[in-house]
Amino acid sequence: MKKLDRNPRFLAVKLLERIEKNGSYSNLALNQTIKKSQLDERDVGLLTNIVYGVIQRKLTLEFYLDGFIKNGRKVEPWVYELLKTALYQQLYLDKIPKRAIFNETIEIAKVNGHEGIRRFVTGILHEIERKGLPDPSNVKDSAEKISIESSTPKWLVEKLTEELGFEKTISLLKSINEPPAQSIRVNLAKNTVHQAVSALEKEGFKVSKSLVSPLGLRVSGGFIPHSDAYKRGLVTVQDESAMLAVDSMDVKSTDVVLDGCAAPGGKTMQIAAVLDSGRVYALDIHAHKVGLIEKNAELCGVTNYVTAKKTDARKAKEEFDEESFDKVLIDAPCSGLGLMRRKPEVKYDKHFKDSLSLHDVQVGILDQVAELVKPGGRLTYSTCTILNEENQATVDAFLKRHPEFYQIKTETSFKIKDERKTLGLTIYPDDFGSDGFFIATLMKKEE
Structure with missing residues (x-):
């Protein structure tokens, strides 16, 4: 057995314990x-497969284990995570022999714990093998059954079903338990798409072009932050859906742009890359994140077009004159429920009341930046969530308070979902295998 600090199964256990505590x-850790x-x-x-997989399937795995951990016995957190990793590998990683899973799991229990923990883990694994696992389909409550099968909190199952219907909800929840693409x-x-593809392929990556964004690539065969292309600023890590916010803004080379909630600066850099005589002002309330934006600007070669400021977007009008900006982007604080595939822990951490609270924050930010948009200018509102309260409901609330703005249909280079009837654009995780995202385009009247 490999030393524990080099053993991917043990590293997964410790990571899962840390994320839970x-x-x-998960992606940062x-x-x-x-x-x-x-x-x-x-x-x-x-390691990646186990960590994401156990978090994605958390409620399912806990449903299975609850029948074998008797009388509400308290189990050390790392031991509970160890058992979940063993069960996940057995159920979802069919290329790994059961004997290898058992042996490694029991050895980790012994080396990281003691003989009592080894016996406990061994007993649980063998009892599961003898008795088999409980069947979620026997659960009578349909929302509870879907909750267990998809490992999604019941309130979210019910909310999505209410907004999207049963079939779309099932499709969406199935998709979020698939591995995320490296985009x-x-x-x-610094380079063209063709040049970036060539550079990556020379490093041994497999590359395919995105169906969502003309600047997007999907890569496999390595860890992008370790690549020379990444270190030279030729490419940056960003989800395909997230690229659409700036894509929809129609930024001109001469535009003066405000990125009101900018850190870590991905969208700021995307804006800056098309500027010539224009400038983008990037705001964040944390000094270290402002520093991160500046560091990213240097890496991406756009320092001359970026000004990063430590400012709360809700106080932006104290920093800038009225009607200063051709374009304003508010990529608002949100529940992040569109990221359930990439950050699966988010679905367990959030509740509906969080969306209601965030709705008020989001409207407040839009209120404060409204005066900064030039007549005829554009205010783009985006989130990485899929719940209406934080998306179109926030836009509607803002428009009621600001009759000087009106909403137009959000359009993208690849004409994503152009057949839709809604003005706002919502990307769901099952649409393209990318993150869930919402974008609304608001125009300020000329008069």
């Missing part, structure tokens, strides 16, 4: 572990 974002651990590509793949955006300030 501290509320760390995972990237940090990969950078430190010096695992080979095969072990990186196994990147080409930095036009």
Whole structure:
């Protein structure tokens, strides 16, 4: 057995324990572990698969285990995560022999714990093998049954069904338990899409072009932040759906643009890459995140077009003159429920009351930046969630308070979902295998 600090199964257990305890974002915590651990590509793949898979299937795995951990016995957190990783591998990773899963799991229990923990884990695994797992289809409440099968909190199942209907909800919830694609955006300030593809392929990556964004690529065969192309600022990590906010803004090379909720700066850099005599002002309330924006601007070669400021977007009109900007982007704070595939823990951390509270924050931000938009200018509102309260309902509330604005149909380069009847554009996780996202385009009247 590999040393524990180089063992992908043990690293997965410790990561899962940390995410459960501290509320760390799985993608950030995972990237940090990969950078430190010096695992080979095969072990990186196994680690990534187990971490995302166990979080994605958390409620399902806990439903199965609850029948075997007797009388509400309290189990050490890392042991509980160890059992979930073993069960996940058995159920969802069919290329790994059961004997290998058992042996590694029991050995981890022994080396990281003691003989009592080894016996406990061994007993649970063998009892599951003897008795088999409980069947979720026997659950009578349909929302509860879907909740267990898709590992989605019941309130969210009910809310999505109410908004989208049963079939779309089932399709969406099925898709979020699939592995996320590794997507990147080409930095036009340093190279073309063709040049980026060539550079990546020379490094051994498999590359395919996005169906969502002309700047998007999907890559496999390696960890992008380790690549030379990434380190030189030729490409940056960004989901395909997230690229559409700036894509829809129709930024001109001379535009003065405000990115009101900018950190870590992906959309700021996307705006800056098309500027010539224009400028983008990027705001964030945290000094270290402002520093991150500036660092990203330097890496991407757009420092001359970016001004980062430590400012709350709700106080932006204290920093700038009225009608200063041709374009304003508010990529608003939100529940993040569109990211359930990439950050699966988000679905367990949020409740409907969070969306209602965020709705008020979002309207407040839009209120404050409204005066900064030039007559005839554009205010783009986006979120990475899929609930109406934070999306079109926020836009509607803003428009009621600001008759000087009106909403137009959001359009993208690839004419994504142009056949829809709604003015706002909502991308669901099952539409293209990208993140869930919402974009609304608001115009300020000329008069």
